[in-house]
Amino acid sequence: MTTDRSDEITAAGEAARKVLEEKHLAREITLNASRRAIRAVQRREFYPARELIAEAAAFLAEADAALTGHPDVRYAGSLHDAKKEFAEANLTLAFVSGQALPRPEELRVEMPAYLNGLAEAASELRRQVLDCLRREDLAEAEGLFAVMDEVYGVLVTVDYPEALTDGLRRATDALRAVLERTRGDVTNALVMARMQDAIQSQQPRPDE
Secondary structure (H helix, E strand, O other): OOOOOHHHHHHHHHHHHHHHHHHHHHHHHHHHHHHHHHHHHHOOOHHHHHHHHHHHHHHHHHHHHHOOOOHHHHOOHHHHHHHHHHHHHHHHHHHHHOOOOOOHHHHOOOHHHHHHHHHHHHHHHHHHHHHHHHOOOHHHHHHHHHHHHHHHHHHOOOOOOHHHHOOHHHHHHHHHHHHHHHHHHHHHHHHHHHHHHHHHHHOOOOOO
């Protein structure tokens, strides 16, 4: 005689949905707040960005608490990605606004998330460099490009297995490509500016 297991199977399905829903909620609240903060920084809306970062920090603390009983998610890619974006938002804000860089322990993120966020933040600076070039602020563009270059110079020295750095090598390679494109843009802008200065200096003045 076959045992009726419908109740057991239904209970197993309900338990699985409950656990997965908790994991999904933790992932969504952390990613959403961090991405909104990054968009605000990209628009140079520093005060709203700081408010959103504070909101994201609260969500991360909430997510960590919610995942206390689920280490498989707490230390898996979903929360790592959220913490990486949170670090990216904080670091991009620091680079663009000129404030001191926060350290990993201040942000309460693990070192791999911090380093990957650093690589992403440096890549985000390309957009800021191009904005500076469009408004002919060459000094600011050069300064931001120098920051990108310095970040890359540090990250290439972090040569450890991917299992320890969670994809840092790929993020560093992506930054290198962005850096080289930006180098070309800044160099061309500087050459054009010097040519214009040379042409203007050779033109006779109206009273001559």
